[in-house]
Amino acid sequence: MIARLAWRSVWRNRRRTLIxxxxxxxxxxxxxxxxxxxxxxxxxxxxxxxxMQAGHITIEPRGYLEAPAVESYLKSPAELRAAVxxxxxxxxxxxxxxxxxxxxxxxxTVGVALMGVEPSxxxxxxxxxxxxxxxxxxxxxDGPWVVIGKTLAERLGLRVGMxxxxxxxxxxxxxxxxxxxxxxxxxxxxxxxxxxxxQAPIAFARRVFGLPAGAATQLGVILASPDDQEAVLAxxxxxxxxxxxxxxxxxxxxxxxxxxxxxxxxxxxxxxGILIFLILFTIFNTILMSxxxxxxxxxxxxxxxxxxxxxxxQVFLETCFLGLIGCGLGMLGGAAAAGALQHWGLxxxxxYGGDITISGFAVDPRLRALxxxxxxxxxxxxxxxxxxxxxxxxxxxxxxxxxVDQLR
Amino acid sequence: MSTxxxxxxxxxxxxxxxxxxxALRGVSLSLQPGEFAAMVGPSGSGKSTxxxxxxxxxxxxxxxxxxxxxxLNDLGKSALGELRRDHIGFIFQSYNLLPVxxxxxxxxYVLRLQGVPAAERRRRVTEVLAEVGLAGMEDRFPxxxxxxxxxxxxxxxxxxxxxxxxxxDEPTANVDSKTGQSLLDLMLRLNxxxxxxxxxxxxxxxxxxxxxRLILLKDGEVAGDGEGLEDIDGV
Ligand SMILES: Nc1ncnc2c1ncn2[C@@H]1O[C@H](COP(=O)(O)OP(=O)(O)O)[C@@H](O)[C@H]1O
Ligand SMILES: [Mg+2]
Numbered sequence: 309m310i311a312r313l314a315w316r317s318v319w320r321n322r323r324r325t326l327i328x329x330x331x332x333x334x335x336x337x338x339x340x341x342x343x344x345x346x347x348x349x350x351x352x353x354x355x356x357x358x359x360m361q362a363g364h365i366t367i368e369p370r371g372y373l374e375a376p377a378v379e380s381y382l383k384s385p386a387e388l389r390a391a392v393x394x395x396x397x398x399x400x401x402x403x404x405x406x407x408x409x410x411x412x413x414x415x416x417t418v419g420v421a422l423m424g425v426e427p428s429x430x431x432x433x434x435x436x437x438x439x440x441x442x443x444x445x446x447x448x449x450d451g452p453w454v455v456i457g458k459t460l461a462e463r464l465g466l467r468v469g470m471x472x473x474x475x476x477x478x479x480x481x482x483x484x485x486x487x488x489x490x491x492x493x494x495x496x497x498x499x500x501x502x503x504x505x506x507q508a509p510i511a512f513a514r515r516v517f518g519l520p521a522g523a524a525t526q527l528g529v530i531l532a533s534p535d536d537q538e539a540v541l542a543x544x545x546x547x548x549x550x551x552x553x554x555x556x557x558x559x560x561x562x563x564x565x566x567x568x569x570x571x572x573x574x575x576x577x578x579x580x581g582i583l584i585f586l587i588l589f590t591i592f593n594t595i596l597m598s599x600x601x602x603x604x605x606x607x608x609x610x611x612x613x614x615x616x617x618x619x620x621x622q623v624f625l626e627t628c629f630l631g632l633i634g635c636g637l638g639m640l641g642g643a644a645a646a647g648a649l650q651h652w653g654l655x656x657x658x659x660y661g662g663d664i665t666i667s668g669f670a671v672d673p674r675l676r677a678l679x680x681x682x683x684x685x686x687x688x689x690x691x692x693x694x695x696x697x698x699x700x701x702x703x704x705x706x707x708x709x710x711x712v713d714q715l716r
Numbered sequence: 717m718s719t720x721x722x723x724x725x726x727x728x729x730x731x732x733x734x735x736x737x738x739a740l741r742g743v744s745l746s747l748q749p750g751e752f753a754a755m756v757g758p759s760g761s762g763k764s765t766x767x768x769x770x771x772x773x774x775x776x777x778x779x780x781x782x783x784x785x786x787x788l789n790d791l792g793k794s795a796l797g798e799l800r801r802d803h804i805g806f807i808f809q810s811y812n813l814l815p816v817x818x819x820x821x822x823x824x825y826v827l828r829l830q831g832v833p834a835a836e837r838r839r840r841v842t843e844v845l846a847e848v849g850l851a852g853m854e855d856r857f858p859x860x861x862x863x864x865x866x867x868x869x870x871x872x873x874x875x876x877x878x879x880x881x882x883x884x885d886e887p888t889a890n891v892d893s894k895t896g897q898s899l900l901d902l903m904l905r906l907n908x909x910x911x912x913x914x915x916x917x918x919x920x921x922x923x924x925x926x927x928x929r930l931i932l933l934k935d936g937e938v939a940g941d942g943e944g945l946e947d948i949d950g951v
Contacts, residue, residue, distance in 0.1 A: 317816055604812070605812070611771075612800060615797055
């Protein structure tokens with residue numbers, strides 16, 4: 309009977325109840341939508357960055373991170389690679405030769421990072437291969453060919469097919485020059501990458517840096533799902549224990565990206581927090597009001613023998629109903645909105661009039677949310693729990709009425 | 717038969733901002749089962765205060781109260797609640813029905829609190845609602861009923877659990893005198909046919925005439941107690 313009483317009492321002030329559940333619903337929808345949107349954005353940024361660079365997890369010689377120089381390299385990574393590749397969570401591995409140098413043409417000289425990659429595998433997963441605007445991406449048959457960024461091409465006056473010289477200190481410590489040609493020009497939208505980064509077939513990169521056949525500076529590990537990162541990280545550390553290797557997550561390799569995401573997520577949480585606070589304030593207000601205007605009723609109920617606990621139970625149930633309806637609406641609405649953004653995406657390039665980069669990392673201008681059950685259920689449960697907690701204050705007012713005063 | 721209500725030397729002081737109001741100044745009163753007694757007296761004479769104390773809703777400043785063999789002074793809050801639920805029916809001036817419940821649901825409310833099984837509850841409430849003249853209106857909500865009908869539901873709610881005592885504070889004050897008369901007829905009939913003991917307050921002379929015992933309160937004291945208006949002075 310208490311449940312029936314509570315349910316009907318919820319609908320007694322239909323307008324107020326509707327306003328309350330709608331504001332919970334809208335607030336929660338927004339929160340879920342924005343979290344899923346952020347999640348989608350970050351996941352895409354990370355996935356692009358790790359595919360273009362050294363993977364979710366990078367295995368490299370100890371000390372490489374602190375002092376990146378080609379002298380320390382993985383001498384025969386083939387066996388390690390095969391072992392890593394056997395892990396179920398690993399989508400693919402990439403062998404990299406990464407070093408610094410100077411690119412020179414008749415028009416100028418620019419410091420560059422040269423990354424040697426396995427072209428056919430790279431072409432499938434790296435976003436760079438899809439951002440070629442002139443010429444084409446590298447192929448396995450290519451010898452001394454490179455793809456360079458749009459900005460670098462402008463600075464060096466390079467077009468597809470033209471020559472440039474790369475000067476580096478090789479692994480033996482000698483200063484060497486290598487001649488190569490431009491196979492393609494890419495535009496990622498990121499100044500750093502477009503102005504500073506170039507890729508070549510790994511065999512040519514080994515030649516430039518004086519590494520033996522089969523060697524690499526890094527072994528990049530790309531995961532099918534980023535959620536497995538911690539587990540795989542632990543496995544790989546066990547696998548490489550005792551060797552002079554370091555196994556690092558992308559957050560260590562790309563600290564700017566990691567800290568950008570952290571910061572952005574943080575400001576997202578603040579926004580989310582304010583939103584949730586407003587929702588909770590609304591619901592608190594509604595419960596308190598509905599309790600205050602029914603003091604006389606609660607007094608009467610207790611006068612005829614209802615226990616204070618039963619009266620409080622009724623109000624608690626009313627809050628549950630409000631919270632359940634509101635959170636239900638919010639979870640549905642948020643999931644629908646985020647699901648739509650996940651399915652169709654939103655092309656932001658018209659808003660920004662071009663490419664978007666965030667601290668040097670190109671962002672796909674097509675914004676897509678990434679909805680997980682965790683986001684929807686987690687947010688819904690959090691708001692519901694907070695609602696119940698907040699109801700404890702009005703609840704006490706319902707249980708502690710002064711019967712005689714109220715009935716006078 | 718044993719005494720149903722025995723109030724002895726009841727005083728009640730209200731203190732507000734240093735000003736003390738002596739609402740009751742030593743009231744003693746006994747009530748036997750089956751009585752139909754009206755408490756009368758000018759406004760502010762202490763009728764409501766005394767009813768609240770007898771009903772276990774309020775505590776006296778001094779004096780003792782016994783209801784149905786229990787000393788209220790000795791009972792804690794929750795025991796008082798149980799006493800009200802199981803031994804006393806309450807009728808209020810302003811009906812105080814739950815607006816979200818139907819007539820039947822309001823009338824069976826206390827039975828539900830007592831845990832009376834559904835079938836038994838249904839039988840009793842149907843019978844009581846018929847007795848108070850609301851057969852066929854069981855499923856109406858209070859807002860679909862007139863004031864007099866709402867008070868009939870309240871009476872049904874008070875008597876359905878068959879309490880030892882029904883307390884009613886100005887039960888007819890919110891309705892017109894004709895309706896008041898019919899409510900009084902109803903209470904009298906319940907008293908005669910079912911032996912329900914009533915103690916109510918009123919300042920409606922027409923209602924007083926129908927009571928079989930009149931208790932006159934004046935300035936917090938019993939100024940008269942008798943069978944009719946002629947027995948007591950100063951009404
Ligand atoms: N809660 C209270 N606080 C202060 N004074 C009160 C309170 N309740 C009643 N009184 C006072 O006690 C006296 C008796 O009141 P009451 O019992 O309501 O009289 P009646 O019901 O006969 O009109 C009045 O003077 C009233 O003002
Ligand atoms: Mg009164």
